[in-house]
Amino acid sequence: MSNITITLPDKSIHTYDSSVTPLDVAESIGPQLAKDTVAASINGALMDVTVPIREDAELILHTGSSAEGHEVLLHSTAHLMAQTVKMLWPGSQITIGPAIKNRFYYDFDIEGTFSEDDLEKIEEKMREIAKENLPVFRQELDRDEAVNLFKERGENYKVEIIEQIDSADPISAYGQGDFIDLCRGPHVPTTGRIKHFKLLNTSGAYWRGDENNKMLQRIYGTVFSTKDALKDYLKFLEETKKRDHRKLGKELEIYTFDEEVGPGLPLWLPNGGIIIDELEALAKETETRHGYHRVRTPHLTKGDLYQKSGHLDLYKDAMYPAMDVDGIEYYVKPMNCPHHHKVYAALPKSYRDLPFRISEYGTCYRYEKSGQLFGLMRVRSMQMNDAHIYCSKADFDSEFMDVCKMYLEYFDIFGIEKYEMRLSLHDPEALGKKYINEPELWVETENAVRKALLDGGMNFSEIPGEAAFYGPKIDVQVWSAIGKEFTLATNQVDFAIPKRFGLSFTDVDGTEQTPICIHRAPLSTHERFIGFLIEHYGGDFPLWLSPTQVAILPVSEKTQSYAKIIEENFKGAGIRVKLDDRPEKIGAKIRQAELSKIPVMAIVGEKETANNTVSLRRRFIGDKGAVESNILLESLLSEIKQRSQAYHENQ
RNA sequence: GCCUACGUAGCUCAGUGGUAGAGCACUUCCUUGGUAAGGAAGAGGUCGCCGGUUCAAUCCCGGCCGUAGGCUCCA
Numbered sequence: 001m002s003n004i005t006i007t008l009p010d011k012s013i014h015t016y017d018s019s020v021t022p023l024d025v026a027e028s029i030g031p032q033l034a035k036d037t038v039a040a041s042i043n044g045a046l047m048d049v050t051v052p053i054r055e056d057a058e059l060i061l062h063t064g065s066s067a068e069g070h071e072v073l074l075h076s077t078a079h080l081m082a083q084t085v086k087m088l089w090p091g092s093q094i095t096i097g098p099a100i101k102n103r104f105y106y107d108f109d110i111e112g113t114f115s116e117d118d119l120e121k122i123e124e125k126m127r128e129i130a131k132e133n134l135p136v137f138r139q140e141l142d143r144d145e146a147v148n149l150f151k152e153r154g155e156n157y158k159v160e161i162i163e164q165i166d167s168a169d170p171i172s173a174y175g176q177g178d179f180i181d182l183c184r185g186p187h188v189p190t191t192g193r194i195k196h197f198k199l200l201n202t203s204g205a206y207w208r209g210d211e212n213n214k215m216l217q218r219i220y221g222t223v224f225s226t227k228d229a230l231k232d233y234l235k236f237l238e239e240t241k242k243r244d245h246r247k248l249g250k251e252l253e254i255y256t257f258d259e260e261v262g263p264g265l266p267l268w269l270p271n272g273g274i275i276i277d278e279l280e281a282l283a284k285e286t287e288t289r290h291g292y293h294r295v296r297t298p299h300l301t302k303g304d305l306y307q308k309s310g311h312l313d314l315y316k317d318a319m320y321p322a323m324d325v326d327g328i329e330y331y332v333k334p335m336n337c338p339h340h341h342k343v344y345a346a347l348p349k350s351y352r353d354l355p356f357r358i359s360e361y362g363t364c365y366r367y368e369k370s371g372q373l374f375g376l377m378r379v380r381s382m383q384m385n386d387a388h389i390y391c392s393k394a395d396f397d398s399e400f401m402d403v404c405k406m407y408l409e410y411f412d413i414f415g416i417e418k419y420e421m422r423l424s425l426h427d428p429e430a431l432g433k434k435y436i437n438e439p440e441l442w443v444e445t446e447n448a449v450r451k452a453l454l455d456g457g458m459n460f461s462e463i464p465g466e467a468a469f470y471g472p473k474i475d476v477q478v479w480s481a482i483g484k485e486f487t488l489a490t491n492q493v494d495f496a497i498p499k500r501f502g503l504s505f506t507d508v509d510g511t512e513q514t515p516i517c518i519h520r521a522p523l524s525t526h527e528r529f530i531g532f533l534i535e536h537y538g539g540d541f542p543l544w545l546s547p548t549q550v551a552i553l554p555v556s557e558k559t560q561s562y563a564k565i566i567e568e569n570f571k572g573a574g575i576r577v578k579l580d581d582r583p584e585k586i587g588a589k590i591r592q593a594e595l596s597k598i599p600v601m602a603i604v605g606e607k608e609t610a611n612n613t614v615s616l617r618r619r620f621i622g623d624k625g626a627v628e629s630n631i632l633l634e635s636l637l638s639e640i641k642q643r644s645q646a647y648h649e650n651q
Numbered sequence: 652g653c654c655u656a657c658g659u660a661g662c663u664c665a666g667u668g669g670u671a672g673a674g675c676a677c678u679u680c681c682u683u684g685g686u687a688a689g690g691a692a693g694a695g696g697u698c699g700c701c702g703g704u705u706c707a708a709u710c711c712c713g714g715c716c717g718u719a720g721g722c723u724c725c726a
Contacts, residue, residue, distance in 0.1 A: 105721095113654075113655060114655085115655090115656095116656085200720095201655090201656095201720060201721075202654090202655065202656090202720085202721085203654065203655065203720060203721030203722070204653065204654025204655065204721065204722060205654080205721065205722045205723090206653075206654090206722055206723065209722070209723065210722095210723080211652075211653065211722075211723045211724085215653060215654050215722075216654090216722090217654075217655085218654090218721070218722080220720090220721080246718095246719095250662080251662085257717085257718090259699075259700095259716070259717055259718095263716090263717070263718090309726090310726090311726060314726070315725090315726055317724095318724080318725075318726085334726070335726055337726080366725085366726085368724085368725075369652050369653095369723080369724065369725095370652070370717095371652065371653070371654095371721090371722080371723080371724095372652085372723085372724065372725080373718095374719095378725085468726060469726070470726085487725085490726095492726085519726090553686090555683085555684070555685050555686095556683040556684060556685090557683060558683065583680095583681090583682075583683080583684095584684090584688090584689085585682090585683085585684045585685090585688085585689060586684065586685050586686065587684085587685085587686065587687065587688070587689090588684095588687080588688050588689080589686095589687095590685095590686050590687055591686095591687035591688055592687085592688090593687090594687055595687080601686080603685075603686065605684095605685055606685095607685085615685080615686080617686060622686075623686055
């Protein structure tokens with residue numbers, strides 16, 4: 001038998017007999033490693049640990065704690081779960097069961113549904129099978145064999161999948177015990193590798209994600225390589241619930257929903273009103289600096305306008321139905337653009353008027369499907385931080401970059417670091433359907449946007465088929481506390497609608513030109529942005545956004561009148577204060593202020609009254625001792641003016 | 652919209668085929684207390700809504716509304 005050399009990630013080179021398996025290699029390094037290894041990369045290709053290596057290779061052994069290994073572990077656990085479900089529900093059919101981030105799921109076609117008790121039953125049985133330590137085997141099949149195998153087993157969904165696999169691709173199946181599943185792999189070598197798992201929840205899911213197809217029953221679960229990692233993950237899930245804006249929004253009295261008002265129609269409580277005011281103040285300041293004009297447009301509009309813009313054709317189902325006014329159909333507005341186009345058109349424009357930038361915190365209404373509503377993140381009435389910029393082609397680059405810079409200015413203020421910028425492009429095959437049929441303009445505009453982004457040194461990824469119907473867009477994606485992805489900011493280039501609206505300007509040479517329109521909403525909607533901020537800050541807003549900025553806490557009623565003087569001073573300076581004059585002990589008042597996440601506490605007792613000071617306590621910092629009240633006032637005003645970041649636990 | 656689960660006081664949650672309970676919050680009184688809960692009393696509910704079964708329904712059944720976890724969608 002010939003020898004081969006194996007190069008490990010530490011660059012060490014080892015000699016083995018040809019046909020050595022990654023598992024053998026792991027074994028030769030140490031028995032614990034062999035036990036922990038779930039997959040291997042052989043010359044960069046992810047493989048089972050039981051495949052023989054026949055030539056010199058670079059080898060990476062993956063334990064369940066590497067990214068690749070964890071994915072294999074998740075996927076194998078999905079198989080284990082499917083095997084169990086097939087044992088307990090012999091009439092069920094398996095469909096697909098991939099690994100997703102930190103979790104896996106498997107969709108079953110089953111008579112009835114899974115209950116909570118069923119999950120426990122399945123989990124218990126899974127543990128038994130795992131303990132049996134069944135070997136996991138791989139089987140290469142040709143197309144006919146594969147079709148026959150799964151036909152025999154009554155797995156019609158698998159047959160459907162096989163029929164759609166490219167004929168050039170190999171078909172493989174993985175099995176354990178008498179369970180077998182169509183799968184590309186790789187998988188753990190034995191079921192005993194699967195130890196620390198938990199089934200999480202069930203839900204319905206359409207076959208192939210198409211709502212016209214049958215609804216399958218999905219089970220989600222998770223698995224980790226160690227008990228502690230599993231425990232940490234489950235704890236993380238608990239912790240994220242505490243940051244959920246729906247929970248905090250209620251506790252901090254920011255917003256509420258009322259059944260009698262309607263689903264997806266939030267009521268902003270006074271604390272939420274303050275946050276909105278602050279956000280609008282920031283937006284107004286910023287927009288004024290960037291040369292925007294503010295406009296206001298009505299909530300109702302004749303249907304013809306949306307026919308012209310194309311929205312009615314594409315989005316009628318997501319609009320509130322028309323109301324008949326004097327025999328004419330009116331709609332509540334689902335977006336502001338058509339109105340803004342009309343604002344542009346109100347007066348003739350020359351190149352001297354461009355770029356024409358108009359913004360509006362306009363309230364829009366969209367009939368989102370009921371199952372789609374989600375706290376403040378997805379609502380039916382929303383106030384957009386909307387603006388439209390009309391410019392010439394020559395100005396496009398600098399205008400586009402200015403918008404991107406505005407995003408970054410905002411993100412800096414809010415301390416938003418985890419986001420992804422995506423350039424969404426059109427799909428040439430959907431021209432004339434999902435997208436306006438202007439193939440050359442699409443390519444031209446996309447190139448212009450790409451160039452502007454590259455010139456500006458922005459990091460972004462490109463996604464085909466995600467553009468708006470009238471042009472490419474830049475989306476900024478963020479994630480909610482519970483991991484749901486949201487588009488926070490969006491910026492779209494519109495090369496088509498201005499033409500439809502007959503918008504024009506007189507150029508330097510006297511010719512009439514059509515402007516390009518940039519749609520932008522860097523702060524998303526008030527609803528979504530505040531929902532996001534609640535989670536981003538965990539409810540601990542920076543001073544400038546805090547609904548109550550300072551709690552004034554008299555130690556006893558003896559110092560009540562001095563506390564009132566401080567209250568008046570601070571209020572007069574524009575600070576949002578709350579005087580806690582309940583007949584409670586100071587400890588209770590502090591506790592209440594802490595629970596309400598008020599960032600600054602000014603405690604006033606007899607010492608402070610005598611010296612004209614306050615005792616300062618800051619959240620996450622604690623007692624900072626006596627400060628002259630005027631000095632504190634000045635420093636708070638400056639912190640507010642600068643919109644400084646919030647203090648957090650780690651500070 | 653679809654699948655599943657849930658809906659009891661302002662909040663968090665017990666509970667029962669004979670029309671309801673706790674803690675916190677609230678009101679009043681006592682206490683005047685120095686950096687995360689002082690004490691007492693009181694008030695507060697058409698048990699989501701509508702219908703059915705029953706002598707009797709908050710509880711069982713059906714429909715609707717709402718919420719949650721997913722699926723699908725997102726100008």
